[in-house]
């Protein structure tokens with residue numbers, strides 16, 4: 001049933017709420033109410049527009065409910081809502097039936113929602129904690145005097161690239177999941193940052209691995225580094241497309257990042273053929289590399305197939321859905337990779353950076 005503006009649960013004057021710049025309604029004329037409602041409807045997106053024919057009323061019943069909802073958000077009293085009533089731009093995974101945040105066109109409301117329970121809580125915290133973890137670890141690697149670097153500046157740049165990629169990826173990710181419900185424009189902008197962050201993590205992971213694995217072969221080392229950078233720039237360019245973030249492109253997204261990661265097969269095979277499986281496993285730390293690849297591939301597969309929520313619709317709304325598991329696997333894979341690369345660094349350091357007959361690459 002259509003709701004008229006005067007029935008909406010408005011509070012008089014600016015509340016302690018989320019948008020202090022918004023003036024309060026004028027009770028005598030109701031103009032403030034209409035203006036406010038119009039402003040909220042505008043901020044919430046073009047789908048929820050005021051009906052110019054019915055002055056003071058809001059044409060579709062859904063619109064009235066959503067406006068009432070937006071007022072609750074303003075007052076800081078929002079409740080989670082089911083998937084069905086989400087606007088199209090917030091609809092991503094139809095196996096998560098309930099527990100979604102409503103559209104909240106206020107950054108303050110979005111950031112406060114970090115401490116509430118909803119479908120994005122797990123996604124935010126898994127990468128917020130991961131971000132802090134790699135930030136602290138990165139500072140340690142950059143400034144600790146006990147790192148035994150052979151070429152301190154070069155090696156700090158190499159490790160720094162990894163930590164920059166990892167921290168930016170995790171930071172863009174938790175920010176995206178926090179402000180995802182703000183508005184269509186903000187969600188689109190931050191999703192592009194989120195996807196660019198994944199590329200930065202992959203490229204940043206390649207750099208120290210290629211540096212230490214091809215330590216004594218500067219030519220293939222440089223060629224592989226240039227190739228992964230070009231592929232990374234291509235992936236970032238592709239992820240700037242507005243279609244890339246849509247649910248229909250889920251498999252394409254997984255494919256682009258999987259492809260970027262799998263481009264590491266060429267240098268891996270090169271290393272295996274040149275050094276042999278024994279040395280690849282010991283000096284080359286291939287075991288850690290394979291574990292890392294396995295974690296990333298498992299994460300990407302669960303993400304693309306939306307497992308386990310596909311088998312338990314509505315049961316994984318808040319915890320244990322595919323996106324959260326994917327987030328945890330990304331952090332774990334980055335940690336495994338860092339361990340492997342640190343072992344490679346320790347190996348080169350133990351040789352004092354020397355290249356002998358026995359070290360082919």
Ligand SMILES: [Zn+2]
Nearest residue numbers: 123173323327
């Ligand atoms: Zn995510």
